[in-house]
Amino acid sequence: MRRIVTRKKGGLEVLKIEEVRDLLPTSGEVRIAVKAAGINFADVMIRMGSYPNPPVYPCTVGYEVSGIIDKVSSDVDSSWLGKEVVAITKFNGQAEQVNVPIDQVYEKPPNMSFEQGAAFLVNYITAYQILIAMGGLQSNESVLIHNVGGGVGLAALEIAKHIGAKTFGTASGHKHAFLTKQGLDHAIDYTKQNWKEEVMKLTGGRGLDFVMDPIGGKNLKLxxxxxSSTGRVALFGLSSAAVPGIRGKFEKLKMLIQTPVFHAIQLLVSNKGIFGVNTSRLWHEKKKINHWVEALVNGQKEGWINPYVDRIFTFDQIAEAHQYIESRKNIGKVVLVP
Ligand SMILES: NC(=O)c1ccc[n+]([C@@H]2O[C@H](COP(=O)([O-])OP(=O)(O)OC[C@H]3O[C@@H](n4cnc5c(N)ncnc54)[C@H](OP(=O)(O)O)[C@@H]3O)[C@@H](O)[C@H]2O)c1
Incomplete structure (x- = not known):
């Protein structure tokens, strides 16, 4: 079987295709014949060497797949064989085959394509954890979704719209027409405008009830x-450090220095909250995640969740896929097919 390998940290040239032996599932696992694999911003950061706690290089990355179960271990119910599924994978997803523990596998909703299936779990679980499970976003509240045109951003927009909140979002200008069509109330081009000033103007000086921040550093402070009072910020990424090469080291240091430190008493007197989200460190909370996935699958059946796939690249085009995301062209999810 073929898999994509990030040989070491570096530029696009470190991405290779490798032919290896077919996999055999071990205890508690199933083998999925991958039809589509999600590509996430984290994969680009791992390649650049700017991801905290990356896997050991050379590695096959990929946190999510859709496909068909074609082998099960002896202790897994054989009725899973042949089922169309979506799954969360702790790396190794960007391959023709992947072994996954059965409790990370979900039946693919019938009216969801394989490509959409690879655009579903990571983005929507992250957005659900932030906005609903931890953030408690309310219908009478406002939310700013930074980089709202990305995979997590669009997922969050759908959830926030379903809740009934007023939505603000930052994104590069060429994404605004699409985002407005998706229901975003206020699009802000952070590459040209001072987004904080714009938000303050739009809210009449009151500020926001909620901010989703995947950027970190100085942006987190802003x-x-x-x-506003009772507002909360979710920090769920550090993309300000996502710069390749030597400059990346400098940007990482700058991000760390500029990241604000919050004192509990400062939060107490200001009626504000801040929390962090890292779904890749939540493997021990499978029951909780299963509950969220159930709610999300129901949302998909009800029609308010609809994973948006922007571009599909073949495994051989992996460098182009990275380049596409790195140059901020993607609107929604980028998916790889074998
Ligand atoms: N904590 C978690 O559990 C978790 C889970 C998933 C994702 N994340 C984080 O959420 C963020 C979005 O992830 P995603 O997979 O949804 O991303 P994505 O779909 O690949 O979207 C990336 C978008 O982010 C914007 N961007 C911001 N800084 C950038 C940079 N330095 N280089 C390139 N693009 C940059 C660009 O859009 P505009 O410039 O147009 O806004 C770009 O199109 C990332 O920081 C990721 O690490 C965290």
Whole structure:
């Protein structure tokens, strides 16, 4: 079988295709013949060497797949054989085959394509954890979704719209027409406008009830400052450090220095909250995640969840796929097919 390998940290040239032996599932696992694999911003950061706690290089990355179960271990119910599924994988997803523990596998909703299936779990679980499970976003509240045109951003927009909240989002200008069509109330081009000033103007100086921040560093400070009383910020990424090469090291250091430190008493007197989300460190909370996935699958059946796939690249085009995301062209999810 073929798999994509990130040989070491570096530029696009470190991405290779490798032919290896077919896999055999071990205890508690099934083998999935992959039809589509999600590509996430984290994969680009792992390649650049700017991801905290990356896997050991050379590695096959990929946190999510859709496909068909073609082998089960002896202790897994054989009725899973032949089922169309979506699954969360702790790396190794960007391959023709992947072994996954059965409790990370879900039946693919019948009216969801394989490509959409690979655009579903990571983005929507992250957005659900932030907005609903931890953030408690309410219908009478406002939310700013940074980089709302990305995979997590669009998932969050759908959930926030379903809740009935007023939505603000930052994104590159060429994404605004699409985002407005998706129901975003206020699109802000952070590459040209001072987003915080714009938010303050749009909210009549009051500020926001909620900010989703995947950028970190100085941006996190501004996100916190743009909150109204009872507002909260979720930090769920550090993309300000996602720069390749030597400059990347400098940007990482700058991000760390500029990241604000919050004192509990400062939060107490200001009626504000800040919390972090890292779904890749939540493997021990499978029951909780299963509950969220159930709610999300119901949302898909009801029609308010509809994973948006922007571009599909073949495994051989992996460098182009990275380049596409790195140059901020993607609107929604980028998916790989074998
Ligand atoms: N904590 C978690 O559990 C978790 C889970 C999933 C994702 N994340 C984080 O959420 C963020 C979005 O992930 P995603 O997979 O949804 O991303 P994505 O679909 O690949 O979207 C990336 C978008 O982010 C914007 N961007 C911001 N900084 C960038 C940079 N330095 N280089 C390139 N693009 C940049 C660009 O859009 P515009 O410039 O147009 O806004 C780009 O199109 C990332 O920071 C990721 O690490 C965290």
């Amino acid at each position: 996100s916190f400052l743009s909150l």
